[in-house]
Amino acid sequence: MAKINFGDYLKSKQRKVRNYESDEALVQRAKLKLSVDPMVVSPAYRVKNLEAAEALLSDVKGYPGAETLYDSCKKQLSEAKVQKKEADYQRACRHLAEAKEEHEFGKAAGEFANLQGYRDADEKQDYARKRAKALNRRFQITRAVVLLVIVALVVLMARSYKGGYMNYMAARLEGIGGQYQSAYSRFSQLGNLLDSREQAEKYRQLYLRKREAAERKALPEAKKGDTVSYAGQDWLVLRRSHKKLLMICRAPSADSVFRSVQFHNVRKDVSWADSSLRAFLNGGALQGEFTELEQAALVDMxxxxxxxxxxGVSAPSEPLTDKVRIFDLEDLKTYSDVFEKPAVDMWLAAPGHDLSSAVYQSKSGTVMMYGDDVTDMNLSVCPVITVDLKALESQDKQQ
Structure with a gap:
């Protein structure tokens, strides 16, 4: 580690950063970002990289050679932004050519709106919005007809049935209409009314099979930075390696078992390896939230x-192996280019100021190194999994 003198320390405090670094270290970091090959990375990533380098160099212009690097960075950044705009334009054109549904035309229109004034982006934006509007009008008409039919059926049922019987029929209609999850939820609330329990299990299985089919179709196309659905939650793809996806659930749903959980169920000195949270993620949560097929596709990490x-609080040095884990401090650095912050205050697999506390990252993105009591129920967990796409494909063939 480079030595830090008191002057550099004061400069770092003025920059309001968490890690105090010398001017030399900042320049070296900037050089690494400037050395990234533009033929390898995407234009968007290159712009982000150069903007980060520019910010670093702007604080150390007095360092020998930093002024020249800063000017070079400004020039490269200007060229990169032009390349990014052209790449964004080509991507928007491709999306427009492939668009068939309303949301696809809307997406293309939004992309062209971000390119206002560039080439023929304004004309293409206008065309995409008109197509989306026309499709929306057709959808609204169809939906109105369907709603009228449903309302008529509900009115007829209301004259013949009361209370649970009306909900029973509504659930049957949802099931017939392919709304399996809603039908399952409604039947589950009806208890022993008629054959509600059997119907609830029927539509639960239909919902799970439909969910698995959607996963097998969508996940093979996913890439780094995409958000995909898996096990009923949305997951951010952190890395794609051959046929494997490393993903994090950065925004667990409000009714998820990942919300409001303790790091450990007893206040005591405890490491992540021995925590009740780790046991829960690889036990009850794994069995309850993932189907057998979804579990079979998870890779041991x-x-x-x-x-x-x-x-100065150390963690056990022995490596761990889990199907479900959470981020630690090193992961935040490793995946900072794709994961900025969670949508909840999330636990991290690192001790706080002592072993009876654990570090967490707030939804604002701040890492609280002091940590929080391991029994605190106000924090949530953002699980991390690795999905083997080959396993999903083999499951599809077995079906």
Whole structure:
């Protein structure tokens, strides 16, 4: 690690950053970002990389050679933005050519709107919006007809049935209409009314099979930075390696078992390896939230949780193997280019100021190194999984 003198320390405090770095270290970081091959990375990533380098160099212009690097960075950034705009334009054109549904035309229109004044982006935006509007009008008419039919049926049923019987018929209609999850939920609330329990299980299985089919179709096309649906939750793809996707559930749903959970169920010194949260994720949560087919596609992940260098609290050095884990401090650095912050205050697999506390990242993106009591129920968990796409394909063939 480079030595830090007191002057550099004061400069770092003025920059309001968490890690105090010397001017030399900042320049070296900027050089690494400038050395990224534009033929390898995407234009959007290159612009982001160069903007980060520019920000670093702007604070150290007095360092020898930094002024020249800053000017070079400004020039490269200007060229990269032009390349990015052209790449965005070509992508928008492709989306427009492939669009068939209303939301697809709407997406293309939004992309052209971000390119206002560039080439013929304004004309293409106008065309895409008109197509989306026409499709929406057709959808509204169809929906109105369907709603009228449903309302008529409900009125007829209301004259003959009361209370649960009307909900029973409504659930049957939802099931017939392919709304399996809603039908399952409604039947589950009807208890022993008629054959509600059998119907609930029937539509639960139909919903799960439909969910699995959608996953087998969508996940093979996913790439880094995409959001995909898996096991009833939305997951951010952190990395794609051959036929495997590393993903994090950065925004668990409000009714998810991942909301409001303790790091450990007893206040005591405990590491991530021995925590009740780790046991829950690889036990009750794994069995309850993932179907057998979804579990079969999960890959065992070998990793070693980081300690807390800030407070000098170490973590066990033995590597762990889990199907479901959570981020630690090193993961935040490794995937900072795609994962910015969670949608909830999430636990991290690292001790806080002592072993009776654990580090967490707030939904604002701040990492609280001091940590929180391991029994706190106000934090949530953003699980991390790896899905084997080959396993999904083999499951599809077995079906």
């Amino acid at each position: 070998a990793y070693t949780p980081s300690g807390n260098d800030f407070y």
